[in-house]
Amino acid sequence: MQRSLINLSVIAGLLSGCGGGSSDASAPISEPVAQEPPASATTTVKSGVITGFGSVYVDGERYTTDETSITINGEAGASIESLKVGMRIALTSSDSGSTPGAATITYESDVEGVIQTIDRLSGRIQIAGVTISYDDLTHFIATSENTLSVGDRIEVSGYALADGTFYATYIEIENELQPSQSQTVSGVVSELDTTAQQFYIGSTLVDYSQASAEGALANGLQVKVEGLFSDGVLTAAELKVRVVSYEDNDDVAEAEIEGVLTAVDPASNTLELYGQTYTYTSSTAFEDGTVDDLLAGAIVEIEVAYANGEQTVTKVEFKKQNLADGKVKGVITAIDTEAGSITVNNSVYVVNNQTRYEDDDDQYVALSFLQVNDKVELVYQTVDETNIVLRLERENDEEYFAESELEGYVTAVTGNSITLLGLTIDLAAEALYLLDERRVTLDIFVAQLSIPAKVELRGNYDQNGVFIANRFELELEDDSDDDGDNDDDRSDDDDSDGQSKNGVYLEIEGRVTAVTGDGRFTLNGYDVDVNTASKLELNDLKVSVIEFMAAISDGTVVEVEGVLDAEGVLVATEAEIEEDDSESDDD
Template sequence: MRFSKSLIALALSTSLTACGGSDSSEPTGSNPPATGGGGDSGSSVYSEGVITGFGSVYVNGQRYRSGNANIAVGNNPAAEEADLKVGMVVSVAASSAGDGEDPEASDIRYEEHLQGAVTFIDTEQETLDVLGQQVVFNDLTEFDGTELSTLAVGDIVEVSGYINDDGDFYATRIELETDADEFNIKGTISSLDTDAQTFAINALTINYSGAEFDDMSADDLADGLYVKVEGENFDEETTTLTATTIENKEQNLDDIDDVDEIKIAGIVSDYNEAEGVFTVNRYTFNVNDETEFEDGPASRLANGVRVKVEAEVENEQLFAEEIEFIAKDARQKTEGQVESVDTDNQTFVINGITFTVEDDTTYLDTSGQGARQFNFADIAVNDWLKVLSVIDDNGDTVAVKVKRSDEDDRDGEVKGVASGVTVDGMTVAGVSIVFNEETEFEGDDDNNDGNLSVDEFVALFDGEEEIEVEVKGNYDGDILIAQEVEIETDDDDDGDDDQGDKTGKAEFEGAVESIDGETLVVNGIELRFDDSSELEVDDQEVSVADFIAAIEVGTVIEIEGVWREQSYVQVLEAEVE
């Protein structure tokens, strides 16, 4: 069974008197305190965004009472709230009584954007390849059932998130699937060939010769149409998915013409400043003199920026009433024990740093307490937290993601501006870091393979410029003994970053596509070796000749190296399990 009507239409057909219902068994506390229904009596609400917490369901920083909601997850139209998880991008149809109560959701729907096998993992560029799609992730991405360090080529994953301005997919959630028997993808058709009965979604070829169609027919297929494709047979060599079902997923503004409040979160693309239009999640918004901006000036609006847009429909067009800028990445990462909590100012202190929370802060409890309904009100002194944060325009440290854990589950990873740097150590994100003879330092200069001595690293801090670093290590009490220290490049959150640049460090895992003497190709990347390359096969050190002899097309290898001449990777380390 499938939803044959749009979620919005379903909501509008629901009696607005339903907003008088209540979730009396659920806490009325906020995340932080709720902003209220935000509409006139009996107003309707439609929202698309990421789930940031529960008790009921928080989407786009708003709490939606969910006790009476119809919940659909994937192809299951009779799911429960327990099936929803932090990081999922969902659609919510709700109604508000306008009496200060949070809106009551009538329908909540989740559909993964992508499900398939991982074919390439680039840890340096923070990307995955799944079904011919490039998936971008970062510290804010929620991994479930796996971690980046354990994710492997061949694993089946379910991905939720947003299309970014490059047409790639930014993942808000990546979940390992252990019993998946179906692949699926949502995307825009290109290269339609009605004779061959194929079309493309980015680098993926879809064979639709035996497909069934939902809300459309084969005659409706056209370049530019947005569809969902399901299939059970994926040919990795030809990057072809044989479709069993194709469903029309085009947005229809007629469905939201009568909605009072529209809230859409995503990543800006196709921005035309002169015409005052931009796109988020395939919705086109108009900007005018009455548009209000929050957490940044109008000049910050650009392709690649993550936003939340509140809009209204007028003359079959969407006009942005308010645009709120949302952090796309975290500039600081720390972990530690809560020293104090200020409920009046909605702040808490860890490692001497005062963190403030906002409506969009994400909360998750992975500790032994395992509380599903966890938010600011549940944070207590002595809790162990992992916090991702940004610095706002007022200089405040804003927590964008708060995860409660146990002391034994600390990651040993921190990120932020380094201070008090000496040959013995430094402080990062309030954590004391100690160096030893095994600590490795990496810069952004590929002339020396990115490797620095401790003296060269310390010398970088002679000037007044602040330098961000990321540290990985192991704790000795509250002291972090650094194993790796890496200089962070200053990616611009308001536009393009350096993903895809063929410079500096390279670190990835993928299958060998071709072998030519002592040169390999993995995912289109040429790999070259020399006598200094450190190579392992089944945990045994081997020579270049023996390493090449142990490899055939299709063998999965892990690579660390540096880009040379922006055309090939000089291998420093490589491993085959």
Template sequence: MSNQLILSLIAASVLTACGGSSTSATAPADPTPAPPKPTTTITATTGVITGFGSVFINGVEYETDATTVTTDDNGGASESDLQVGMVVTLSGEINEDGTTGNANAIHYDEQLKGPIASIDLFANTITILDQTIVFDDLTSFENFLLADLIPGDILEISGYFHTDGTLYATRIEKETEQTQLKIQARITLLDSVNKTFELNGLTIDYSSAIFKDFLEADLVDGQQVRVKGEYTALNAGVLVVSEVKLKEKNENNEEGDNRHVEGFITDFESSGNFKVDGIAIILDDNTEFKYGDASALMANVRVKIKGEFNADGSLLAKKIRIEQKTNLSIEGAIEAINLDLSTVTVLGVEFEINNQTKMKDESDNGERFFDLADVAIGEFVELKGFVDSDGKNIATKMQRENEDENAEVELKGHVSNILNFSFSLVGVTVITDANTEFEGKNGDDVNQEVFFEQLENNMQVEVKGQLIDGVFVALSVEIEEKDDDDNDSNRTEFKGIVEAINEGTLVVSGHQVLVGQTTIFKIDDVRVAAEQFWSSISIDTQLKIKGTLDQQGVITANYIELE
């Protein structure tokens, strides 16, 4: 019997067994094959939360429906406990598109919590427990206005460390009550006999502390640790701590493991040999750059890196995004929105919004899952950003706010086109007049003529004003750059607590303050005579001081106010 006849008989028997026949039914067509499942990459990520919808970190939107969320104080937290600006660690998967994924676990630890010792609003620094915190236009502020902060306020700080141990704040939250003090920093002056060490000058007594993730015998200078102590355990510059936790990166990474990391470059040897968040980074010819190239890599440059670990434990960077300094700021009503191009226009200036833009709704709407589709023409927003190499304004932050009751808007950027007491800023022509208030290079009040004598193209300037018949008229203008001709002093707008009073001098939050014949004295914003001022202050009085700060930390006061 031929093979063809055998196959025919088998086919007929199968159809008969199924109750059909070759003449009465047609075999059904094969079903459409299911589309292949998208491939995912397992990853670990450290980065700042820039928005919710689920959670945006390092330009990736992670779904959080099945995510375990923990914080230092809450092992059973939820997504609602997370906020924009927090630095978190995440484990999960990223989809093939590189912009979406799923988070399995998210954890948040603050880097510092404690009372303010002093504030410098010009230098953008705060001192807490001898730790120096730096903030800027991208820092998220929770529960307070910056100008309202005073010494003694308790703050929680999340952020990244510079090479010198200074903490850059990505988020600052004001606490409403005295809580446990927390500090993360590197150990110096370890004294194993007396059981003390220092964290940026603050003495830590660990004699009664519990050690987590390592042993007391393993303590060495240079380790990054995180300590906790009760608010009442701080006395005379010594904090007795209840816990010491190791914060070094002891990751057991295998070759090929994926990692996203964000932070400042430290341990810089060369553009192909440095660390970010304690992880050794290397480059090769295939490394891709965004907003710069390898020549821009140096100590204290902020970067976002995506890569894979190699056999020796170094992270081979596939993509490096160089975070540009925010030098553009605009505040006002939205005039146009283009969802296809992801742009928004304010005062005729167009900004591009992307998946790295920090998005927050501070208006009465309070929308948590806030993005460009949630805003409307006429709503009031604040935009921060920079100009890329193609001349586009890239938004690093967009914040919706309640409309200013006085229709006052704000601009900040580099000056151009200075002409006849006017200039251009962020592409907007700014007009000044007799009602404009001017602050010059030295932080002092000047008239219009003196201000424009000091003003030069490319200077950083901040303007507050109003749109009147389509013309931007400045109510106040301030030069934000220091005078480079005076290399031994810097402007300061300092808030601190009086620690000592001497004839002609004060000690305020550790700084010696020199008071001269030209110093202006105020009490609650009212100018007073020197005799009235001196009779009104005492130890622990809070003062606001404007002047110059030299390299030894001595302030020469132009202005002192008892608030």
């Protein structure tokens, strides 16, 4: 078997005798295997992402929770209110009805720690050297993609990806907790050195010589590591190998396990997931892919049947990322419960059992809870000219009027406005225009627009209901391989595609690692230059270059927007320092 340095943070990996979930009548696998399981095998296990409540929905399937035992981060007896949309959980069920009941639900966070760096344009942060990506489907609690800050302590649930990064389905601020130096990351072991007692998770070196370890280490296995991070090394205090195994549990009849394939052997018809080898056959069904798509690194949900001491993969469903075609924010003007649709900005959007519902003020939100005039943010995918809602968030006034991002296809262009998502957006002269990540003039931007070009906007609604955009972004070059870009913010990686980065626009935040001269410092691996043309702020007050540099020393948190020059120096158009009396424990 060939191994890939990848894996997925599935909470079910922490369960050996109790796991994850049951299928209802609409689920993909009602008769998983020809052989009848023993009469005693009545339990179904499932792992997946919470998509809604009203009981609990996991990947669109409903499980009642009247008699459910809930464990969160090792603490039993938790309430259903402690669970959130976007959390990856494991559950067990012994019901075979159309709406099964969850006997147990277990949630275990994947990453906990302090944000070291932020790259806002690419949607990436770093914790303990591990790059974490987020997108329009990530559920943020008590924060947003625009308000995350270096020094924030967060909890993350999601997937460890093939490129060594981590994809977040859920991010929650934990700043109210007691300050802690401890960092926790999850990932796949690579370059294991049992003599030196160290290995890598992505680019982070883990020293486990002083760790309390649970499970046997091997390359390709997923681990969860807690320890102290300093100078690029995570010194582990606790280490747990995550393994999912049910074949020795006579109570388990079938399992639905979500994760990233770590190895595939077509010669023996086997695949590996969470340290376990599974056999697939000519009878195995495939959804959203074929047997040829079984590759190390693929994100899948496998359905496994257990009978007579054997386990067989009855179905493989490939989980696709970045399915969204657009993101819209507006007020609901019509609701059709029979059609399962809502109207926002004169466009119709349809919900289904896969739609994720979010409302930070109310856990229980669904189509039946929505009302005309509700303010919502929708992420959608267009299928056969129908807008399918992937994520729906009902927002309060503070969230609705805050700065946010919209994305959609242009339907009309004039010299001073564009129309998309049912909105007419003014093209302000003072706005920022990006073309293939480079800053351009308004005239150049408009000249490159076509119908239907896909444009991303940043801005906010005013009190009159008009969306005022301050940034417009258009990509003409093929970006189909963006998911494979595991670069962090360091400039030496940015030329790996062979293209010059001269003129590329960046928005980054991090801690200064060196002050190298008058008006120059190092941030997130970049040499940053501030000058008299830069807009500089200190605690929301405009300051001079001299005043700004006087406030900078090693460890100062700075947010910078600017353009890379031919030498790779980030020339700041804007830079900001927000001084805080409290000290952050980021490393």
